[in-house]
Amino acid sequence: MKNKKFWVSLIALILAGIMVLGIIFMIIPTPASAKSSSEIKDQIAEMEKENEDLQNQIDDLKNQQSSNLSEIKQIVKQRNLVDQQVGLLHAQINNMNQQIAAFNVLLADQQEDLSEAEQRLKELNEKNKERIRAMEEDGALSYWSVLFQANSFSDLLDRLNMVEEIAASDQRRLKEMSEAAKEVEEAQQAMVAEREELRKSKEALAATQAELAVKTAEAEELLRQLIAKGDEYKQLELEMEEELEKLELEIGKMEVELDEALYREYMATATIAGGFDPGDNAVAGIGGTLVTDAGGIQWMVPCDYIKVSSPFGWRIHPVYKDWRHHNGVDLGAYCLMKDDGTTESPIYATRSGVVIASKFNSSSGWYVTIDHLDGFRSSYLHMCCKPFVEEGDFVVAGQSLGCIGNTGTSTNDHLHFGIYWQGNPVNPMNYIG
Numbered sequence: 001m002k003n004k005k006f007w008v009s010l011i012a013l014i015l016a017g018i019m020v021l022g023i024i025f026m027i028i029p030t031p032a033s034a035k036s037s038s039e040i041k042d043q044i045a046e047m048e049k050e051n052e053d054l055q056n057q058i059d060d061l062k063n064q065q066s067s068n069l070s071e072i073k074q075i076v077k078q079r080n081l082v083d084q085q086v087g088l089l090h091a092q093i094n095n096m097n098q099q100i101a102a103f104n105v106l107l108a109d110q111q112e113d114l115s116e117a118e119q120r121l122k123e124l125n126e127k128n129k130e131r132i133r134a135m136e137e138d139g140a141l142s143y144w145s146v147l148f149q150a151n152s153f154s155d156l157l158d159r160l161n162m163v164e165e166i167a168a169s170d171q172r173r174l175k176e177m178s179e180a181a182k183e184v185e186e187a188q189q190a191m192v193a194e195r196e197e198l199r200k201s202k203e204a205l206a207a208t209q210a211e212l213a214v215k216t217a218e219a220e221e222l223l224r225q226l227i228a229k230g231d232e233y234k235q236l237e238l239e240m241e242e243e244l245e246k247l248e249l250e251i252g253k254m255e256v257e258l259d260e261a262l263y264r265e266y267m268a269t270a271t272i273a274g275g276f277d278p279g280d281n282a283v284a285g286i287g288g289t290l291v292t293d294a295g296g297i298q299w300m301v302p303c304d305y306i307k308v309s310s311p312f313g314w315r316i317h318p319v320y321k322d323w324r325h326h327n328g329v330d331l332g333a334y335c336l337m338k339d340d341g342t343t344e345s346p347i348y349a350t351r352s353g354v355v356i357a358s359k360f361n362s363s364s365g366w367y368v369t370i371d372h373l374d375g376f377r378s379s380y381l382h383m384c385c386k387p388f389v390e391e392g393d394f395v396v397a398g399q400s401l402g403c404i405g406n407t408g409t410s411t412n413d414h415l416h417f418g419i420y421w422q423g424n425p426v427n428p429m430n431y432i433g
Helices: 002-027 037-137 143-148 153-273 278-282
Strands: 290-292 298-300 307-310 313-316 323-326 329-332 346-348 353-361 365-371 376-383 400-403 414-421 424-426
Touching: 037 153, 353 376, 365 400, 376 400
Parallel strands: none
Antiparallel strands: 290 298, 307 329, 313 323, 329 414, 346 400, 353 365, 365 376, 376 414, 414 424
16 A cells, blocks of 8 residues: 555656656757757857957058058158259249340340441551551551651651651551450350350259159159048948948847847756745745746745735835836845845846846946846846846846845835746736735
């Protein structure tokens, strides 16, 4: 009889275990193709490394663009200098044209002076020739013969004066011929010198024009290459930024996939490892008790509470004294925080999930919100001090989040506990009651 009872109890226990496992597997879908969290982490690490490499390449491109822009600015400065030189060259050209015009005027004046000097020289030559012809026609006429033909001393003096005048006249004529010849020679030399100087100036001007033309062409070609290179850098940067954006989106998707994998893995063990007997779900007001809702999902009672001090729904607000909707339930309890930071009135995570809020505000006080990654969220308000978890943490069902308190807009120690489905508040007692 005892053996029969033993086997009946054993079979019942096995059936109960199968049912519990069935419920768990219904709650946590684990397709055969699902990746493990470690595999997803490795993929995310590889993608983040690729992301970092892309970002480094973009930074390098930006540095190259900055260097290229500096070169462009330098070329523009050089081009400005060339333009200034061109302006000076134009001024030199104008000055040269003025010199040419002045030289042409001077040349005309010198040509006139030269013509007059040549005419005087020609006249003097003619007079000299006449003098020579006269002397030849008179025979061997000489100054001495003129003097020896004098009849008296006074006639001698007269003849002597005449000879001196003739000699002086010859000397003057010779001097005038010499000066005229010198003027002609100096005028010719001046014209030759000015022509040579003008020729050299024109050659220097032509060389400067050629040099500036080469510099301008080089600057324009280099500027064109730099602009083309800048356009190429910009296009590469745009392409890399697009690739980086796609990669970041993929990393975001992989992080969601990682959260789901972690959720599956933790949910596969967390509720069983918690040591809570599913049969205890009939016990109300005991923190950590598991309750299965109508959809087969298990929820933990978030704290030990004395009573539901304010239900879900419309009510007169205890502080503001107006009629408003209460988006959760107030679970009456006492704050039992110790001096060493531990608590005997902990608040438990009702299910596993990711902490999306862990902060303080004037209305909710210290509070925590958990995203359970299946459309449900839960909130825990009015904690007595800073929560034990931080935003981004993955928590398991039954993990301590903080301590019962009275912070924010509150009249006494309690836990405001809320559940949201697809962003809309629902009555928490339908899940933990």
